[in-house]
Amino acid sequence: MKKLPNIHPGEVLLEEFLKPMGISQYRLSKDLKIPQTRISEIIKQNRRITADT
Secondary structure, three states: OOOOOOOOHHHHHHHHHHHHHOOOHHHHHHHHOOOHHHHHHHHOOOOOOOOOO
């Protein structure tokens, strides 16, 4: 069985949700009431997603 490469949740968030739906990182951060830098770090694959994110 061929092993698939791991995909970071930030890549999924950006490519499968934000881009197709036309949602900015700023808008997402404001709607979720979390810092924009946190969203940016997740998308840049520098931060993991947790229950508190």
